[in-house]
Amino acid sequence: MLGMNSILGTQQKDIIADFKHIIQSVQDACPKTSIVLCAIPPVSRAKKAFQPGFRKIPRVNRKMKKLAKQTGTDYFNYTGFLTDPEGYLKTKYSAGDGYHWNKAAYAKFAEKVEKYDKTLDR
Numbered sequence: 701m702l703g704m705n706s707i708l709g710t711q712q713k714d715i716i717a718d719f720k721h722i723i724q725s726v727q728d729a730c731p732k733t734s735i736v737l738c739a740i741p742p743v744s745r746a747k748k749a750f751q752p753g754f755r756k757i758p759r760v761n762r763k764m765k766k767l768a769k770q771t772g773t774d775y776f777n778y779t780g781f782l783t784d785p786e787g788y789l790k791t792k793y794s795a796g797d798g799y800h801w802n803k804a805a806y807a808k809f810a811e812k813v814e815k816y817d818k819t820l821d822r
Contacts, residue, residue, distance in 0.1 A: 704740050704799070707760065708753035715756075716763045723771045735773040736816075737764045741782050742789045747798030754799075758787070778812040 706715055719737065726733055739761045748754045761777065768775035782805060784790045789798065793805035801809070 737768045739777040744798035745788045
């Protein structure tokens with residue numbers, strides 16, 4: 701979940717290049733390691749308006765999905781439960797600042813991860 705902190709001040713191509721470098725380094729050092737790229741979660745409408753860098757989230761997520769295919773890694777888009785119909789962070793899951801999650805969001809995320817983790821046991 702590295703992307704959220706770099707999304708504001710880093711260009712999209714550099715974010716993807718950083719992910720690619722990390723993936724390649726892990727694959728070189730530990731070729732049997734399973735790598736899962738997780739989608740960058742949505743932010744609130746107000747947070748996106750206040751910090752326009754958050755507008756890159758959907759584009760970066762699409763690029764990460766492609767990167768996962770290119771590098772033989774998995775992509776996990778768990779964000780459906782967090783996202784309202786317009787693509788913003790649902791108020792009921794916000795900790796109040798527009799991008800951090802509350803306890804309910806983390807509980808739901810844990811459920812999603814547990815289900816997803818079991819699919820990797822193929």
